[in-house]
Amino acid sequence: MAAFDEMSGFDGTTRDAYAKLETWLKNTPPEEFATRRSQADVFFRRIGITFAVYGDEQSTERLIPFDIIPRVITGPEWSVLDRGLRQRVTALNMFLKDIYGPKECLRAGIIPEDLIYRNAGYCLQMINQPVPHDLYVHIAGIDIVRVDGDTFYVLEDNARTPSGVSYMLENREVMLRLFPELFAQHRVAPVENYPDALLATLRSLAPRTASRDPNVVLLTPGQFNSAFYEHSFLADKLGIELVEGSDLFVRDEIVYMRTTQGPKRVDVIYRRIDDDYIDPLAFRADSVLGVPGLIGAYKAGNVTLTNAVGTGVSDDKAVYSYMPEIVRFYTGEEPILKNVPTHRCREPDALKYVLDHLPELVVKEVNGSGGYGMLVGPHATKAQIETFRKKLKTEPEGFIAQPTLALSTCPTFVASGVAPRHVDLRPFVLTGSDGIRCVPGGLTRVALKDGSLVVNSSQGGGTKDTWVLDA
Amino acid sequence: MLSRTADSLYWVSRYVERAEYLARILEATTRLSNLPSSYGGAASEWESCVKTAGCEELFEQHHQTANEANVHDFLCFSPENPSSIRNCIEIARANARAVRTALTYEMWDALNSAWLELKKYDGRKLTRDDFGRFIEFVKTLSLTFDGSAYRTMLRSDAYWFSRLGVYVERADNTARILDVKYHVLLPETERVGGSLDYFQWTTILREVSALTAYHWVYRESIKPWLVADLLIFNRQMPRSFASCYENISRFLDALGETYGRQGPSQRMARKTLSTLANRKMGDIYDNGLHEFITEFIDDNNRLGSTISEQYLV
Numbered sequence: 168m169a170a171f172d173e174m175s176g177f178d179g180t181t182r183d184a185y186a187k188l189e190t191w192l193k194n195t196p197p198e199e200f201a202t203r204r205s206q207a208d209v210f211f212r213r214i215g216i217t218f219a220v221y222g223d224e225q226s227t228e229r230l231i232p233f234d235i236i237p238r239v240i241t242g243p244e245w246s247v248l249d250r251g252l253r254q255r256v257t258a259l260n261m262f263l264k265d266i267y268g269p270k271e272c273l274r275a276g277i278i279p280e281d282l283i284y285r286n287a288g289y290c291l292q293m294i295n296q297p298v299p300h301d302l303y304v305h306i307a308g309i310d311i312v313r314v315d316g317d318t319f320y321v322l323e324d325n326a327r328t329p330s331g332v333s334y335m336l337e338n339r340e341v342m343l344r345l346f347p348e349l350f351a352q353h354r355v356a357p358v359e360n361y362p363d364a365l366l367a368t369l370r371s372l373a374p375r376t377a378s379r380d381p382n383v384v385l386l387t388p389g390q391f392n393s394a395f396y397e398h399s400f401l402a403d404k405l406g407i408e409l410v411e412g413s414d415l416f417v418r419d420e421i422v423y424m425r426t427t428q429g430p431k432r433v434d435v436i437y438r439r440i441d442d443d444y445i446d447p448l449a450f451r452a453d454s455v456l457g458v459p460g461l462i463g464a465y466k467a468g469n470v471t472l473t474n475a476v477g478t479g480v481s482d483d484k485a486v487y488s489y490m491p492e493i494v495r496f497y498t499g500e501e502p503i504l505k506n507v508p509t510h511r512c513r514e515p516d517a518l519k520y521v522l523d524h525l526p527e528l529v530v531k532e533v534n535g536s537g538g539y540g541m542l543v544g545p546h547a548t549k550a551q552i553e554t555f556r557k558k559l560k561t562e563p564e565g566f567i568a569q570p571t572l573a574l575s576t577c578p579t580f581v582a583s584g585v586a587p588r589h590v591d592l593r594p595f596v597l598t599g600s601d602g603i604r605c606v607p608g609g610l611t612r613v614a615l616k617d618g619s620l621v622v623n624s625s626q627g628g629g630t631k632d633t634w635v636l637d638a
Numbered sequence: 639m640l641s642r643t644a645d646s647l648y649w650v651s652r653y654v655e656r657a658e659y660l661a662r663i664l665e666a667t668t669r670l671s672n673l674p675s676s677y678g679g680a681a682s683e684w685e686s687c688v689k690t691a692g693c694e695e696l697f698e699q700h701h702q703t704a705n706e707a708n709v710h711d712f713l714c715f716s717p718e719n720p721s722s723i724r725n726c727i728e729i730a731r732a733n734a735r736a737v738r739t740a741l742t743y744e745m746w747d748a749l750n751s752a753w754l755e756l757k758k759y760d761g762r763k764l765t766r767d768d769f770g771r772f773i774e775f776v777k778t779l780s781l782t783f784d785g786s787a788y789r790t791m792l793r794s795d796a797y798w799f800s801r802l803g804v805y806v807e808r809a810d811n812t813a814r815i816l817d818v819k820y821h822v823l824l825p826e827t828e829r830v831g832g833s834l835d836y837f838q839w840t841t842i843l844r845e846v847s848a849l850t851a852y853h854w855v856y857r858e859s860i861k862p863w864l865v866a867d868l869l870i871f872n873r874q875m876p877r878s879f880a881s882c883y884e885n886i887s888r889f890l891d892a893l894g895e896t897y898g899r900q901g902p903s904q905r906m907a908r909k910t911l912s913t914l915a916n917r918k919m920g921d922i923y924d925n926g927l928h929e930f931i932t933e934f935i936d937d938n939n940r941l942g943s944t945i946s947e948q949y950l951v
Binding site (some may be wrong): 413 | 640735740899
């Protein structure tokens with residue numbers, strides 16, 4: 168299956184946006200690239216950008232591969248994406264408010280009831296529970312793939328604790344350092360204002376009872392978490408405290424942090440801990456990462472959690488398949504961003520089709536993430552396909568299937584030189600009480616193995632700088 | 639600031655300081671043990687080195703006798719020794735990583751680069767030349783880290799906690815050297831060793847990087863009571879008890895002023911500082927040098943716990 172190439176389309180003709188990059192690739196001696204790549208490597212290692220991979224005992228810190236060839240998005244392409252992202256996130260917030268409140272979408276038959284009520288991500292504690300400013304998804308990472316010159320699909324909505332934005336920011340810093348001449352030739356929209364946008368968003372979300380100068384903190388599971396670097400990076404850029412569960416305590420439904428000058432009240436918690444672990448009194452009792460009583464303070468309206476508790480329900484891939492209907496229902500508009508055509512295995516006809524076409528399809532667990540627990544039909548062994556066939560028959564409602572998309576490719580440095588590799592894009596959309604903010608671009612992830620469609624860093628993916636050209 | 643952040647800053651500095659201290663005593667001992675025995679060179683110096691490092695019990699659990707090879711390994715690399723130089727650097731770096739945002743980029747870079755370089759050293763395969771390079775590497779780490787802190791940190795509570803870590807650790811380290819070697823520093827009337835001790839005295843001075851400083855301060859040949867005076871009372875000498883407490887007191891006062899509240903740690907530090915200001919070597923010898931040193935070590939430990947209770951938990 169031929170894939171659309173970001174640089175040369177389907178027919179090998181260089182697209183305008185890439186013309187200067189192509190010349191640069193052609194005219195720069197290979198030794199020069201080798202030097203620059205090793206400089207980038209040194210730079211990343213020294214500033215400590217590393218990620219940990221679960222289940223990899225050997226090294227708790229590994230470097231995420233960075234590719235120096237940028238991925239380019241034109242101004243007009245971005246303006247469509249930007250509108251589509253805002254629309255989608257608006258709908259997501261209205262949807263969550265609705266299913267934890269009046270449930271109009273269920274009454275209107277937009278989405279089957281059991282998909283919500285029997286959803287592991289649907290949090291019973293949040294039913295009829297108001298949240299500050301009626302907003303749930305404050306920080307969203309929407310994964311987008313491209314299949315041809317005009318078509319972008321949303322692959323998944325990450326409405327819990329999307330990560331990767333530090334790579335977006337650091338990749339740009341490294342590129343600015345290594346290739347200043349390229350930036351002189353291109354008008355690349357900046358991303359460096361993301362931390363300011365994030366801080367403004369978080370401050371706007373403080374409970375109405377908070378002081379004018381709300382105390383915002385970032386709650387991390389700690390330095391052994393795979394995204395710890397990002398947590399500390401963001402706390403630093405935002406100028407807020409990076410706290411662990413043990414730094415916080417709750418008294419009389421108010422959250423405090425322990426400081427050298429005694430307890431200090433906390434108003435907004437940008438938490439990078441999953442719902443299940445956030446409060447041992449409310450959820451998993453064995454969690455040592457969370458803060459006992461936090462949910463009590465949250466329900467009393469004394470602290471804002473971003474994202475809200477219970478947003479996982481919209482990360483569900485079966486719920487995802489209803490996003491076009493959800494967008495129409497709440498915004499009254501046609502969805503600007505398309506969904507990948509999705510077979511819901513819970514529906515008997517769809518299941519039959521999926522079982523008959525397993526070698527061509529991608530099968531995903533409805534609540535999986537990070538590229539774990541999925542089957543890529545065309546690349547799977549017979550044994551893997553049979554394992555999934557059994558899983559599908561036993562628990563069809565646990566899976567969805569999608570056609571294997573020919574994700575667009577982008578020229579990338581590999582051992583043999585420059586070769587096309589599949590990419591996706593994760594833009595970050597911020598929603599505050601004062602509006603939506605979205606910096607142009609996002610994180611481009613690249614599958615470094617030839618032909619691979621899995622871009623996740625935990626599965627050997629790398630990243631690239633993403634350029635939105637200011638037309 | 640968060641108590642945990644303050645705690646980590648304090649311990650990062652303590653561990654870096656401790657790593658450098660271990661490097662200095664190893665360097666001085668290596669030099670002393672290589673002297674001909676008629677000049678005081680003796681294998682027993684390695685035992686004394688382990689004592690000075692404060693880990694003799696643990697060492698004895700793993701080794702019957704102390705020699706150059708096993709002491710080098712134990713104090714530098716051994717996983718069995720929680721205070722080996724390698725562990726100090728690893729713990730310092732883990733603490734630094736947990737509070738990465740409270741450090742300046744330069745401080746983080748100093749520590750992280752050293753941590754990356756540490757992987758190159760494999761204790762069991764080091765030649766004497768390599769060992770020398772390793773010691774230099776550790777000393778450079780502490781100079782770079784300390785210099786970065788001095789040159790780049792905001793003068794706020796984060797800086798003061800980090801400085802407190804340096805000086806509380808340093809006071810303890812200097813006191814440990816004296817605790818092990820006090821018997822060669824007795825006044826003339828009580829001395830037994832004769833000129834053999836000369837190299838012990840210079841070793842002590844080397845252990846605190848003060849051999850040259852001694853001559854600048856006293857302008858005479860090395861006398862044991864002056865060595866003791868330099869290490870205990872001399873405020874000009876950056877590793878003396880007096881200098882450490884001048885700094886500890888200064889940074890605790892800065893905290894107290896900024897936070898608008900004094901506490902037990904401020905009072906304790908001030909008391910020790912005034913003792914050091916008002917006493918002379920003569921009194922110390924009269925009441926027992928060893929007793930004085932042990933008491934100082936205990937007081938210093940108590941101050942450490944008091945700082946911890948007052949600010950770090």
